[in-house]
Amino acid sequence: MNVSIVGATGYGGLELIRFLGNHPHLEIASLHTSSQFGRNIYEENAHLMHMDYKLEEIDAEAIAKKSDIVFLATPSGVSSKLISEFCDLNIKVIDLSGDLRLQTPGEYAQWYKKEPAPQHIIEKAVYGLAEWNKEQIEQADIIANPGCYPTATLLGLAPLFTEGWATGEDVIVDAKSGVSGAGKSPTAVTHYSEMNENFKIYKVNQHQHIPEVEQQLGRWFADTKPITFNTHLVPMTRGIMATMYVKVNRQTTKAELRDLFETVYANHPFVRIQPLGQFPSTKQVYGSNFCDIGVDYDERTGRVTIVSVIDNLVKGAAGQAIQNANILMGLKETAGLWSAPLYP
Numbered sequence: 001m002n003v004s005i006v007g008a009t010g011y012g013g014l015e016l017i018r019f020l021g022n023h024p025h026l027e028i029a030s031l032h033t034s035s036q037f038g039r040n041i042y043e044e045n046a047h048l049m050h051m052d053y054k055l056e057e058i059d060a061e062a063i064a065k066k067s068d069i070v071f072l073a074t075p076s077g078v079s080s081k082l083i084s085e086f087c088d089l090n091i092k093v094i095d096l097s098g099d100l101r102l103q104t105p106g107e108y109a110q111w112y113k114k115e116p117a118p119q120h121i122i123e124k125a126v127y128g129l130a131e132w133n134k135e136q137i138e139q140a141d142i143i144a145n146p147g148c149y150p151t152a153t154l155l156g157l158a159p160l161f162t163e164g165w166a167t168g169e170d171v172i173v174d175a176k177s178g179v180s181g182a183g184k185s186p187t188a189v190t191h192y193s194e195m196n197e198n199f200k201i202y203k204v205n206q207h208q209h210i211p212e213v214e215q216q217l218g219r220w221f222a223d224t225k226p227i228t229f230n231t232h233l234v235p236m237t238r239g240i241m242a243t244m245y246v247k248v249n250r251q252t253t254k255a256e257l258r259d260l261f262e263t264v265y266a267n268h269p270f271v272r273i274q275p276l277g278q279f280p281s282t283k284q285v286y287g288s289n290f291c292d293i294g295v296d297y298d299e300r301t302g303r304v305t306i307v308s309v310i311d312n313l314v315k316g317a318a319g320q321a322i323q324n325a326n327i328l329m330g331l332k333e334t335a336g337l338w339s340a341p342l343y344p
């Protein structure tokens with residue numbers, strides 16, 4: 001089966017190329033750019049010197065003739081425009097941006113400060129949280145790949161919200177990301193001398209992933225109230241850690257809580273639950289599609305602490321997009337993705 005990538009020169013696109021290069025069933029048919037036509041992908045990306053792909057312009061009809069799936073690894077505000085061109089063609093679309101995730105266009109305009117995609121397209125898009133929406137993903141024509149922070153957050157909160165443990169109130173998410181989460185172009189916030197030996201909070205109570213997390217929590221548990229969700233930049237290249245604090249509607253024990261997580265994710269190979277008393281670090285998932293989760297119950301406060309880590313570029317972007325492509329094409333979910341994290 002053939003796939004094409006639009007936005008191939010960005011971090012998400014490059015990570016798609018890295019994994020697809022080893023995929024047993026998906027083959028890269030073409031790579032597309034809005035600014036580097038005719039150049040070879042390795043010219044600015046020396047780590048791909050063993051590959052030979054000319055960057056092509058973005059022509060939806062030509063892409064649909066070559067490929068079964070197109071990945072849009074483009075900034076928000078771009079897919080919302082490109083998507084219409086692909087919609088009437090015989091090709092599946094997996095969008096890595098935030099453009100198709102929010103079902104209410106007004107909410108997208110409010111949080112992204114951009115024009116939303118057409119309503120009929122948003123309605124067709126299936127939210128690609130691969131562990132939870134598998135049946136819908138199998139039938140989808142358009143997949144909205146989840147954001148990096150929402151992936152770590154939702155996988156951590158899902159057992160409580162789907163199994164009737166959540167009160168729906170007072171959820172606090174304290175999340176941190178490596179700098180590659182901000183994409184390839186350096187900015188005044190992300191360049192070396194600003195980020196090295198620094199630690200920053202940003203978009204306080206205004207992060208665009210807040211409505212995405214609340215939307216999915218509300219699907220699982222209708223009485224979900226607004227969450228507190230804040231994000232920090234850490235001077236590392238990859239990785240997200242979301243530390244979450246949640247009140248539950250029962251007295252429990254650490255062991256019972258861990259059993260819940262273990263049971264819920266028993267058939268989901270990419271989610272690994274830590275033994276009791278152990279908590280994950282970002283390095284243990286580096287370069288991989290795993291989401292590792294540690295849990296604890298604080299008897300003094302009645303709060304649950306959940307720590308969830310992913311690699312933002314893999315499970316948080318390209319890896320989950322390929323996992324979704326696998327589900328969409330009826331392949332084994334782990335195809336092309338079953339590799340150990342890079343360590344140390």
Ligand SMILES: NC(=O)C1=CN([C@@H]2O[C@H](COP(=O)(O)OP(=O)(O)OC[C@H]3O[C@@H](n4cnc5c(N)ncnc54)[C@H](OP(=O)(O)O)[C@@H]3O)[C@@H](O)[C@H]2O)C=CC1
Pocket residue numbers: 006007008009010011012013032033034035036073074075076078096097098146147148180181182183184185312313316317
């Ligand atoms: N980085 C991360 O950890 C994550 C990113 N995402 C999302 O994935 C998407 C890609 O992110 P990322 O790869 O980090 O971003 P980058 O900024 O690294 O890359 C984006 C790419 O999009 C292309 N592009 C820019 N403008 C246009 C345009 N007008 N039309 C078509 N293509 C364009 C550029 O390539 P060229 O100039 O060659 O066209 C660029 O290389 C974003 O929406 C991001 O929010 C989601 C989860 C995690």
Ligand SMILES: CC(=O)N[C@@H](CCC(=O)OP(=O)(O)O)C(=O)O
Pocket residue numbers: 075076096097098099146147148177178179180181182208209231233
């Ligand atoms: C570290 C960092 O800056 N991360 C970005 C993630 C952006 C992203 O993935 O954007 P969408 O998913 O909304 O398209 C941020 O916090 O905005």
